[in-house]
Amino acid sequence: MDLKLVGSGEEEVSNVVVNEVDFNPEFISRMIPKVGRSEGLPAEVIPDYENDEEFLKKVHHVLLEVQVEEGSLVCPETGRKFPIKNGIPNMLLNEDEV
């Protein structure tokens, strides 16, 4: 189940930092089959993506450069929110959820 990213309040995610990270097309190509779909990315993986630098750079940006400082990850199935504080998502479960 892919968690959905939302803001800390009702509003959109506001506190986002972008850090420049060296682009490694080989690594990004390897990661594409492993990651879920995300907003900001094309809905479908395009064929022959390994050779599409523009596409790989978009994925690189979302995967490595965009850092959400404050917000939440929400499970669409249960509505359970996992808060992100200082860029660290807190995935700890309560005792009754284990």
Add this chain to the structure above:
Amino acid sequence: MRLKELEGYLQQVDGFENPKVDLEQYPTTPHIAAHMLYTMDTSFGDIEGKLVGDLGCGCGVLSIGSCILGSAMTIGFDIDSDALEIASRNCVEFESDNFELVQCDVQHILPCHKWKKKFDTIVMNPPFGTKNNKGIDLEFLQLAIAMANTSVYSLHKTATREHIKKKAIEWGVKLDVLAELRFDLAASYKFHKRKTVDIAVDFIRIDCSATSSAHGPSNSH
């Protein structure tokens, strides 16, 4: 990068301020961390350009070191907010933009299948299971194998070597003891009566490439 140079950098990584006994927050010394990472990178090519996970990362010395050696991305997992805060500071200090942190109970990772076989390499200095948490070392190891496509590097008490070897066979993975270390645990806690406690620790490598396509180890214990 030379080994000495790496060790020098890792000496500047901040460690635990108030280590928690129940979480077995013993630091990985810069010396041991540097040797582990250097071996992983130069002998096996398992760091540079790889997605690396660090289970029970604490203040992140292994994670930071893997970033220094050019991992494409390193994700550190830990249960403790205080340790993560220090790890986060270290991350800023070392300008490791490819270092991410996740707060979670490592023992509850696997049910969340998101992480299954997603990493190239897992490195860790897990709890040894000596503080009323017997068996946690093997739980960490089993989870690490489930998360890694290529290899797992870990530290375990030499006394448990035969037991871990048996488990590795059971899980269908190949285990190599790369080095036997002396863990010179400085008296970090009040219950350590002697100044230092020397214990023998194995630095192991587990080749999980055989499990990456077939069924990995199950989560039963």
